[in-house]
Amino acid sequence: MTEQPLLIAETLGKNYGARIGCRDVALEVYPGEVLAVVGESGSGKSTLLGLLSTELEPSAGRVSYRLRDGSLRDLATLGAAERRLLMRTDWGFVRQNPADGLRMAVSAGGNVGERLMAVGRRHYGDIRTEALDWLGRVEIAADRIDDDPRSFSGGMRQRLQIARNLVTRPRLVFMDEPTGGLDVSVQARLLDLVRSLVSEMGLAVIIVTHDLAVARLLSHRMVVMRQGRVIETGLTDQVLDDPREPYTQLLVSSVLAA
C-alpha cells in the first residue's frame, strides 16, 4: 500500500426525499486495498457504493479520485465524457445481478472485448486473443467464447463479469454483493478467484456485503454501516475480533453464533 489515497469521500450524504440513504460518510481507499462495506439490509451500503462510483448524485459532500496522472480530482467536476471514460477504463463494476453487468445477448468474447473496442481497439484477432486469455484467467473454458451468458451458470456469469471488467486493467473495482445468490461452494471458488486477481493486479476494491465471512476473507479494512451512517471502521481482523461498537459486537456475535 502506498501513502496517497486513491479515493476520498468527505461528509458524503444522500437523501431520497425525506428518507435518508446515507449521511456524513468519510472514508479513504488506498491503491491495492480491499475495503468491505458491511451492515444490515437497508443500512445504506448500496447507496454509498452508488455515490462513490458517481452512479448516484450526492445530496451532500464529495468524492475525490486520483487519476493516473497523479492529480486528485473532485468527481463532481469531471465532464460526462471524462467520467464515463474513467468508468470503463480505470474502474470496474461487478453487480449482484449479472444481467445488470453483462450483455446477456452478446457472446462471452464480445462481453470481454467490449471495453477494448470502447477504447478504440480495432483488430479482431487481437481482441479475441485477449478475450481468450481473460476467459482462461477466470476459469471459463475457451470453447465457451462464442456462447452467450444466458447459457452460463450463476458462478460463470459472475466470473465473466470479472473478466469483462478487468480486461482494461482498472485500478478500482466496485462490487455489490458479488456472491449473493450463489451457493456456498460456488461462492468460495469465486472469492478465491477474486482474491488472487486482486493481489496479482494490485487492485483496489470496494465491496459491499452483508456476509462477514466474505469481508473476513477478502478485505483489509472494513466499515460498518447502520441507519445510513458509518458507525465503525478499522482493519478487518481488528473489527471482527475486537469490535468496539455495541452494534458491531452484536453483528459479529450473531454471525459467529449462527
Added chain:
Amino acid sequence: MTTATLGGMPAITYNFAYLDEQTKRMIRRAILKAIAVPGYQVPFAAREMPMPYGWGTGGVQVTAAVLGPDDVLKVIDQGADDTTNAVAIRGFFEKTAGVATTTATTEATVIQTRHRIPETPLRDDQILVYQVPIPEPLRFLEPRETETRQMHALEEYGLMHVKLYEDIARHGHIATTYAYPVEVAGRYVMDPSPIPKFDNPKMDDCPALQLFGAGREKRIYAIPPHTRVRSLDFEDHPFEVQRFAQPCALCAARGVYLDEVILDDRGGRMFVCSDTDYCESRQAAGHRGEMAPPDAALPQPVSPRGEDATRVSDDASSDLSASARGRPAGAGAGAGTGAGTGAGGTEAGHD
C-alpha cells in the same frame, strides 16, 4: 394551393405537396439542422400522412418539404420505379404538387428511395431522400434511448464494433449485408437505412445532398454533399462490398447490384440489375446480356423479364410492392456469390 382537375370536374384541393406551409417550415428547420450536424438524428414533429407507416411516411415528409414546383421527382423501391409503393408515392406528388416525374435518374432533381442508391452517379443538383424504418444504429444492443443518446453525444461507439465482432465470431466474416453502419464526417455513427452494403461506398463524397426520414420514429438526418462516409470495420476484417460473379443477364452490366429472378418452377433463374432505370437505359443503348430479348422487343416500356418472373425475396412485405408492369419487385435478396451475400443481414423494413 394547387387545384387538380379531373375530367373538367374540380377535384379536392391540396396545399402544394400536401403538407401545410408551417409544417414544411418545421421540417426544413430539422433538415437544416441535420445538414449542419452530419449524421446526427434530429427529432421532428412528424405528421400523419395519408398512408400507413411502413410506406415511407418519413421519406414522403422530407420530400414534401424540399420539393419545389420546378423539381422533377423519381421514386424507387428496391431500385425499381414500377412497384406499387413507388408508383403510389409518385402519384401522390403528381396529384398534390403537380410536379413532373420521371424514371430516369439523370433527369430527376429529387429522388426518393427505399433500399437502394441508383447505379448512375448522382450530381450536385440532385437530392436523394431515403425512407428509414429504424434510425438508431445502436438500438439492437442498447435499447435504452437515454443511453444511446449519451453514446452519440460522447462519441462512444465501441458497441457498434461489438456487433461486428459478434458477426465475425458467429459467421467468420462480417455478415451484416443491409443497413451496414457508417461513420459520417468522422463523427456520428449512422444507420444508412436498409440499403445493401454494396451501396455504402456511393454515400462517400457524394455530390448530391442525402436526406434520411424516419416517420414512425420522427427523426431526420443528413449527409451533406462531399462528406466523408466510412463503413465501420476491423483492421483484419476490412469492409467489403458484395461481388457478383456474373454480369446482368439483360444489359451485361458488371459492378452493379443484381437481383436473382426466378423464371419458372423448374429452377430457371437469372441475375439482373436491381436498378431498373439503369438496366433499361443500357439496353436502350444497345447493351445485351445473355438472356436479353431480341432487338425487336425493345425499347418498349414493357418489361422484358416476363410476366411470370418472380423476384427472389426474403422480405415479408414484398407483396406490398408487386410490380405494376410485369417486373416483379422483391427485397433484392442479394444475389451475389461473393462473401457476405445471400439472405439479408439485417431486417429490411419499409418506411
